[in-house]
Amino acid sequence: MAGIDGIMADEVNTLGVEQTALVEEVLEQTEKKQTRKPIDPFYLGRVPVYNDERKFSISPSSWNNFVACPRRFWLSRRRLPRKAGMAASIGTIVHGALEDILLLDLEGKQDNEKGWVPVVMERLLNSQWEDEKKRFFAHQRQPKWKEDSRDKAMQLLNGSMDIVLKRSGVGLMPLEDVTVGFWKWVQSLMGAVEGELKTSDGKIMGRLDVMMYDIDTSGEVVGWIVADLKTGRPPTDGVYDTVSRQLRLYRDLLSENNPGHPPIISEAWYSDGSKVFTARGDSVLEEAFAAWEAMYPTPEPPPATPSDDACGFCEWKAWCPAYLPFRQNEPNLGSFSDLALHVERYEEETGAAVFSVCAATDDEGGITSTDRFIGGTLEDQSKEVFEEIRAAGWDEPIFCSSILTQNGTLRIGHWSDVLPYAPIVGVVEGRMEGAPELKKKGAGRDTPTAAPVSNPDEEPDPAGAYYEGLIHDGYSEEIALKHTKMYFKDFET
Numbered sequence: 001m002a003g004i005d006g007i008m009a010d011e012v013n014t015l016g017v018e019q020t021a022l023v024e025e026v027l028e029q030t031e032k033k034q035t036r037k038p039i040d041p042f043y044l045g046r047v048p049v050y051n052d053e054r055k056f057s058i059s060p061s062s063w064n065n066f067v068a069c070p071r072r073f074w075l076s077r078r079r080l081p082r083k084a085g086m087a088a089s090i091g092t093i094v095h096g097a098l099e100d101i102l103l104l105d106l107e108g109k110q111d112n113e114k115g116w117v118p119v120v121m122e123r124l125l126n127s128q129w130e131d132e133k134k135r136f137f138a139h140q141r142q143p144k145w146k147e148d149s150r151d152k153a154m155q156l157l158n159g160s161m162d163i164v165l166k167r168s169g170v171g172l173m174p175l176e177d178v179t180v181g182f183w184k185w186v187q188s189l190m191g192a193v194e195g196e197l198k199t200s201d202g203k204i205m206g207r208l209d210v211m212m213y214d215i216d217t218s219g220e221v222v223g224w225i226v227a228d229l230k231t232g233r234p235p236t237d238g239v240y241d242t243v244s245r246q247l248r249l250y251r252d253l254l255s256e257n258n259p260g261h262p263p264i265i266s267e268a269w270y271s272d273g274s275k276v277f278t279a280r281g282d283s284v285l286e287e288a289f290a291a292w293e294a295m296y297p298t299p300e301p302p303p304a305t306p307s308d309d310a311c312g313f314c315e316w317k318a319w320c321p322a323y324l325p326f327r328q329n330e331p332n333l334g335s336f337s338d339l340a341l342h343v344e345r346y347e348e349e350t351g352a353a354v355f356s357v358c359a360a361t362d363d364e365g366g367i368t369s370t371d372r373f374i375g376g377t378l379e380d381q382s383k384e385v386f387e388e389i390r391a392a393g394w395d396e397p398i399f400c401s402s403i404l405t406q407n408g409t410l411r412i413g414h415w416s417d418v419l420p421y422a423p424i425v426g427v428v429e430g431r432m433e434g435a436p437e438l439k440k441k442g443a444g445r446d447t448p449t450a451a452p453v454s455n456p457d458e459e460p461d462p463a464g465a466y467y468e469g470l471i472h473d474g475y476s477e478e479i480a481l482k483h484t485k486m487y488f489k490d491f492e493t
């Protein structure tokens, strides 16, 4: 009998829906395990190389990063483990598929051929999907890959195509009615697809998605449209400041590099709902050069400016000493929370754990375990990463983001991020001093030992404290006992 890896595509086709889903899941797990590089919990990244030539460029996204929080930008340049995200991957897939269809070689095809667009779109999207999946699985930090988001990606690609048709001046038309001849004409309106823009000194750069010619009813070029495709939710109240800055920068770079150009308008194309927003306003080039000066990275960490907006999208919280103190004062995350936790007990078989919640003692990364004990589970990728960093020798607190609190317990699942809590202060790089040697891949890591994790002498009665905590939180004795027994099997009141 063929192994799971040996199942041929036509064999898969004969399986039922449930079996096919199972096969896909197993294949995905195999693929993920083969490509994901383990996290070294003792690695603090690298200080970028500095020299007098100051060879360094900024892009609109690094500029936005810097404006939101200088420390966030600084951390983003240290080559720390990056986080994959499904929304970002869908964006990449849709961008890639649109670019492919705009650059499609139609040489030799019959001009009157119809019905080919949806077929080609599907093929291009699938090819981008598979490529992106590989890149996603190579990330050290990855949530769950959502195979069922393919429909969403196709919907966004359809929305993007509708915008291209709209901006070509034909309005909406069914994609199956687009002829080869017509699409060649649309392609002829594209001045550039996925192009790099740079100032002559190389300090400021950007990548535009599309530059197309704006034509009047007689077919004369009356301007240029520089467009950035967005696959996120469209704004309800005009262009976001960050997007406006990005779009105006593209416009200004294009204008700077092309003396004598016609009028240029800069647009955000939101494929979700096929909405177009125009960015208006003065040149941002002067501001961009000032930002370049301020952003030249230093070996020392610059100040952190925590806020809900900045920290909400920051993927470097586990390395930021300012985040926990900020979050302790502003715990406004709804049902979700970001916490540093010390794992007191852990059951490898089920992922059940008892944590003590850690508190920041200063904004220099100081932290202490508290007597607030809480039970919970580590699931999916979170469980895998926790066991991985523990097997590598990490027994310090872990940082977990997007923890779901349900019935007084913590669920740390595939949507969460689990990392060593290792705030970076001062000029440090490489591996932490005294860190255990990294085991070579395939050499076999130590199997994590069963609970308890920490020395029980350090905490005389975590089960009792956990039970009391539940009672204190208003749970009945019966529920508190049931929950406590889930994590401390021998517990008796």
Ligand code: SF4
Binding pocket: 068, 069, 070, 071, 072, 073, 075, 304, 305, 306, 307, 310, 311, 312, 314, 315, 316, 317, 320, 321, 322, 323
């Ligand atoms: S967590 Fe907040 S304060 Fe820290 S680097 Fe990120 S954005 Fe800045």
